[in-house]
Amino acid sequence: MKRAQFSRPLFPYLLLVPQLSIIAVFFYWPAAEAIRGSFFLEDPFGFGSTFVGFDNYYDAVTGSEYLNTARFTLVFTALVAFFSLALALLLAVKADIVLRGAKTYRTLLMWVYAIAPPVAGLIGILLFDQSIGPITDLAGLFGYELKLGVNYWDTAFAMVLVSVWKQIPINFIFFLAGLQSIPRPVREAAMIDNPSGLSRFFTITFPLLAPTGFFLLIINITYALFDTFGILDILFKGEPANNPITLVYKVFLDGFRGNDLGGSSAQSVILMVLVLVLTVFQFRFMERRVHYN
Amino acid sequence: MAQVNIQSVNKVYANGFAAVKDVEVQIRDGEFVVLVGPSGCGKSTLLRMIAGLEDISSGEVAIGDRVVNDIDPAKRDIAMVFQNYALYPHMTVFDNMAYGLKNKGMKKGEIHTRITEAARMLQLDDHLTRKPRQLSGGQRQRVAMGRAIVREPKVFLFDEPLSNLDAKLRAHMRSELKELHRRLNATFVFVTHDQVEAMSLADRIVILNAGRIEQVGTPMELYHQPASLFVAEFIGSPAMNTVPLGTRLGGMLANTAGTLPAPAMTIGLRPEAILAGPAGGPGIKGHVAMAEALGAETVLHIEVPQGGTDTRLTTRVSGETRFTEGDELAITVDPSRVCWFDHEGRRIATEPATQPAPRKEPLPAE
Amino acid sequence: MTDMTTASPIAVPTARPRIRWNRVGDHAILIAGALFMLLPVLLTLTTSTFDNITIHRGGLQFAFGPDGFENYQKAMFEKGGFTKTVDGMRMMMNSLILGLGFAVGKIVISMMAAYAIVYFRFRFGTIAFWIIFTTLLLPLEVRILPSYEVVQNLGLLNTYTGLIVPLIASATGTFYFRQFFKSVPEELLEAARIDGAGPVNFFINILVPLSQTMIAAIFIIMFVYGWNQYLWPTLMTTDESMFTLVRGIKQIMQVWIGANIPDYGVAMALAIIAMTPPVLIVILFQSWFVKGLVESDK
Numbered sequence: 001m002k003r004a005q006f007s008r009p010l011f012p013y014l015l016l017v018p019q020l021s022i023i024a025v026f027f028y029w030p031a032a033e034a035i036r037g038s039f040f041l042e043d044p045f046g047f048g049s050t051f052v053g054f055d056n057y058y059d060a061v062t063g064s065e066y067l068n069t070a071r072f073t074l075v076f077t078a079l080v081a082f083f084s085l086a087l088a089l090l091l092a093v094k095a096d097i098v099l100r101g102a103k104t105y106r107t108l109l110m111w112v113y114a115i116a117p118p119v120a121g122l123i124g125i126l127l128f129d130q131s132i133g134p135i136t137d138l139a140g141l142f143g144y145e146l147k148l149g150v151n152y153w154d155t156a157f158a159m160v161l162v163s164v165w166k167q168i169p170i171n172f173i174f175f176l177a178g179l180q181s182i183p184r185p186v187r188e189a190a191m192i193d194n195p196s197g198l199s200r201f202f203t204i205t206f207p208l209l210a211p212t213g214f215f216l217l218i219i220n221i222t223y224a225l226f227d228t229f230g231i232l233d234i235l236f237k238g239e240p241a242n243n244p245i246t247l248v249y250k251v252f253l254d255g256f257r258g259n260d261l262g263g264s265s266a267q268s269v270i271l272m273v274l275v276l277v278l279t280v281f282q283f284r285f286m287e288r289r290v291h292y293n
Numbered sequence: 294m295a296q297v298n299i300q301s302v303n304k305v306y307a308n309g310f311a312a313v314k315d316v317e318v319q320i321r322d323g324e325f326v327v328l329v330g331p332s333g334c335g336k337s338t339l340l341r342m343i344a345g346l347e348d349i350s351s352g353e354v355a356i357g358d359r360v361v362n363d364i365d366p367a368k369r370d371i372a373m374v375f376q377n378y379a380l381y382p383h384m385t386v387f388d389n390m391a392y393g394l395k396n397k398g399m400k401k402g403e404i405h406t407r408i409t410e411a412a413r414m415l416q417l418d419d420h421l422t423r424k425p426r427q428l429s430g431g432q433r434q435r436v437a438m439g440r441a442i443v444r445e446p447k448v449f450l451f452d453e454p455l456s457n458l459d460a461k462l463r464a465h466m467r468s469e470l471k472e473l474h475r476r477l478n479a480t481f482v483f484v485t486h487d488q489v490e491a492m493s494l495a496d497r498i499v500i501l502n503a504g505r506i507e508q509v510g511t512p513m514e515l516y517h518q519p520a521s522l523f524v525a526e527f528i529g530s531p532a533m534n535t536v537p538l539g540t541r542l543g544g545m546l547a548n549t550a551g552t553l554p555a556p557a558m559t560i561g562l563r564p565e566a567i568l569a570g571p572a573g574g575p576g577i578k579g580h581v582a583m584a585e586a587l588g589a590e591t592v593l594h595i596e597v598p599q600g601g602t603d604t605r606l607t608t609r610v611s612g613e614t615r616f617t618e619g620d621e622l623a624i625t626v627d628p629s630r631v632c633w634f635d636h637e638g639r640r641i642a643t644e645p646a647t648q649p650a651p652r653k654e655p656l657p658a659e
Numbered sequence: 660m661t662d663m664t665t666a667s668p669i670a671v672p673t674a675r676p677r678i679r680w681n682r683v684g685d686h687a688i689l690i691a692g693a694l695f696m697l698l699p700v701l702l703t704l705t706t707s708t709f710d711n712i713t714i715h716r717g718g719l720q721f722a723f724g725p726d727g728f729e730n731y732q733k734a735m736f737e738k739g740g741f742t743k744t745v746d747g748m749r750m751m752m753n754s755l756i757l758g759l760g761f762a763v764g765k766i767v768i769s770m771m772a773a774y775a776i777v778y779f780r781f782r783f784g785t786i787a788f789w790i791i792f793t794t795l796l797l798p799l800e801v802r803i804l805p806s807y808e809v810v811q812n813l814g815l816l817n818t819y820t821g822l823i824v825p826l827i828a829s830a831t832g833t834f835y836f837r838q839f840f841k842s843v844p845e846e847l848l849e850a851a852r853i854d855g856a857g858p859v860n861f862f863i864n865i866l867v868p869l870s871q872t873m874i875a876a877i878f879i880i881m882f883v884y885g886w887n888q889y890l891w892p893t894l895m896t897t898d899e900s901m902f903t904l905v906r907g908i909k910q911i912m913q914v915w916i917g918a919n920i921p922d923y924g925v926a927m928a929l930a931i932i933a934m935t936p937p938v939l940i941v942i943l944f945q946s947w948f949v950k951g952l953v954e955s956d957k
Binding site: 005006007008009011012013015016018019020022023025026027029030031033034037087090091094095097098101105106107108109110111112113114115116117118119121122123124125126127131132133134137165168169170173174177197222226229230233234237238248251252255256261264265268271272275276279280 | 681682685686688689692693695696697699700702703706714715717718719767768769771772774775776778779780781783784787790791794795796797798800801802803804805806808809810813824825827828829830833848857858861883886887888889890893894905908909911912913915923926927930933934937938940941942945949952953
């Protein structure tokens with residue numbers, strides 16, 4: 001906080017009223033509803049609800065479908081985070097080295113950030129289309145019949161590929177910024193001390209990039225869990241059938257299609273706890289990073 | 294123009310830390326007063342209390358005849374120049390100076406007149422339409438002063454305004470400031486941690502230590518009659534030689550200095566009070582451990598072998614000295630320039646020290 | 660950002676320019692990466708200029724075709740959907756309203772809140788801070804169902820208010836501005852107080868102009884975020900005249916399911932139309948956008 005502040009009795013509250021009222025109505029109220037709803041069994045025809053304690057949680061967590069979804073979400077998240085981070089890091093390192101065309105490369109590698117996930121999904125559908133998709137054709141050349149939306153793992157592959165494609169730009173931007181914030185004298189000292197470029201990368205650059213990498217890891221996990229919704233929904237053409245889905249998609253399906261409000265709420269609350277843990281983790285880490293700076 | 298009366302002012306922060314303790318100063322109308330002290334001594338806090346940027350925990354600050362404790366900074370008739378200038382980066386030089394006047398509701402013509410005049414005085418005429426980032430450090434500094442001048446305040450407050458400048462520019466701005474003070478004939482309160490700045494600018498210096506006033510006086514008073522060991526060591530470069538009388542060297546120095554007041558515990562000698570003579574001559578024997586040739590003068594660091602732990606003394610000699618490192622020499626003391634301090638570090642008043650003997654060339658009468 | 664002047668001074672003495680193979684490798688990787696990002700969109704763009712039969716027979720096209728005008732005209736002006744009430748123009752307008760409304764609303768509201776938190780001493784300051792910043796912890800997706808119910812209860816389904824305002828209920832903007840305000844030197848506030856500026860004067864004449872770059876950066880990020888919203892508009896808007904472009908993509912998919920030969924050309928044209936405004940903004944205002952993105956996380 002500032003050393004010298006205004007002290008006016010009413011004015012700060014006036015400034016806060018818009019934000020606080022929006023948050024109260026559209027954040028705390030729904031969040032409370034979700035928690036409350038997770039302890040009730042809602043009558044599907046809308047005639048009241050009964051308190052069932054932790055039954056919704058129990059049913060959600062023990063259901064084999066939920067466990068499968070959770071397992072797939074884990075694999076999906078790990079793959080998306082790994083590949084988008086690794087590719088982005090490789091490209092950032094190269095973009096940081098080259099001098100000629102550095103700005104052009106930066107533009108070419110970051111603009112996809114602005115494409116909406118569902119639009120990315122639509123492009124994915126075209127590439128994987130049964131009759132016109134070049135990726136399907138390519139798989140055909142190797143004698144594999146790729147069927148998006150029919151074969152479980154084919155769909156999963158498309159989901160991961162499109163999600164990685166959409167996520168590379170933001171990782172690239174952060175990695176490049178991280179690399180460029182390494183002071184030039186440090187790099188020059190390293191060039192004098194260590195002749196091997198690869199070894200220099202792992203002993204100097206990589207450790208210095210670790211904070212950025214960790215921050216991005218959390219961002220990517222959150223992305224894979226939540227922001228991929230639009231990609232998946234379009235790839236499934238709105239009908240997931242027996243395609244692999246993520247936990248967030250299941251919350252949506254159970255709540256809006258299955259009308260299992262209690263179960264959906266319980267799943268929401270589980271996800272909330274998950275995100276909470278992730279975010280607290282991230283904040284504590286960011287605090288430490290700021291501190292070390 | 295106005296005097297500033299600071300009466301038993303205290304500043305205690307919410308966490309219980311007392312930054313300013315019982316400070317009592319009367320700053321006269323048109324006076325240039327410098328608040329000086331090491332970092333954390335409370336000098337900036339005191340200045341900010343005069344400005345109204347910091348609440349006064351107890352005591353009273355009066356500007357002119359008016360107690361200003363509860364008056365808004367903008368209504369205290371003061372202007373302030375900050376260490377980092379605090380210019381509004383998105384406004385032109387003109388707008389920076391005009392902002393405060395506009396807020397007062399002053400007429401456009403009057404604002405224009407005042408700014409033109411101040412700009413001419415500060416040689417900023419050609420830069421009025423520029424933004425601060427297009428200016429050099431010295432020019433920004435002038436804009437900050439211009440912003441203060443156009444307010445035509447009763448009191449100018451300066452918070453270490455020169456410390457962001459390089460050494461050469463700082464010396465130049467010092468003389469400009471002095472000139473400005475002469476022209477405006479206003480009350481200046483100036484905070485710095487640099488004793489050279491304090492000595493060269495001030496009519497009177499207020500020296501603070503750990504929130505308390507150590508001494509108030511003219512630069513010469515502080516130099517020749519420091520009220521305490523703290524002042525003695527803070528003012529003057531190289532610093533005053535202070536040697537406890539309990540040590541062998543202390544005893545030897547006291548012997549050469551003559552009369553020893555009863556409660557004295559420490560002897561204090563300005564470098565120029567120690568006279569270096571050729572080895573074999575009368576006095577305490579030592580050798581030159583280091584000679585810093587500064588051009589016009591040379592500072593000799595003399596090691597006195599039998600002195601125990603505290604054996605180094607500094608003295609200044611003419612730049613044409615033939616002493617170099619390793620030379621043996623003998624030192625004597627100018628008895629008229631000795632300071633004595635008691636067990637609390639307070640100076641014991643003695644007649645000779647209040648009347649510094651004139652050095653070789655007599656000073657012109659003031 | 661890249662400093663060209665201090666580049667490899669070792670290379671100077673050699674008279675003959677020699678090919679440095681590791682540099683070639685670096686460029687090869689970068690070009691491959693750029694193509695990986697670019698090709699899918701490029702293919703979509705070129706193919707969107709062909710008629711459906713050609714696409715259906717020949718697959719995706721690598722050059723521009725003759726039917727671009729027709730496809731884009733259809734995508735923009737032909738009323739589609741089940742009710743035949745919405746065309747591309749309408750959806751684009753809705754997207755614009757969502758993107759602008761969201762970005763402007765968020766900036767105004769979060770600047771005010773951040774101003775209160777950073778520059779004022781008041782009793783419930785800390786509590787207000789925590790109430791606001793807890794919202795950073797939970798994305799809209801996890802509370803989507805109850806949020807929908809709240810908006811339904813308030814009768815805001817199929818309204819711009821219902822579309823925009825709930826999305827503003829997160830503290831990201833407030834957080835960014837709080838960080839920024841904290842980095843503004845305090846002496847500016849002190850100088851302004853001596854210059855007689857009150858809270859409103861200081862905010863409007865000093866703080867807002869100072870925040871210009873930050874506002875621009877956040878505006879870009881938020882506009883793109885708002886424009887690209889999918890889940891919330893999908894749930895919120897059942898009335899087709901309220902559809903956004905991104906929401907419209909889903910509608911196309913649902914039409915595809917029954918179709919013999921899907922309307923590829925128009926679909927791709929719509930995809931291109933939906934991505935063009937945010938992509939242009941991000942490319943044109945790249946340096947602001949990158950700065951805002953990278954610096955705001957600190």
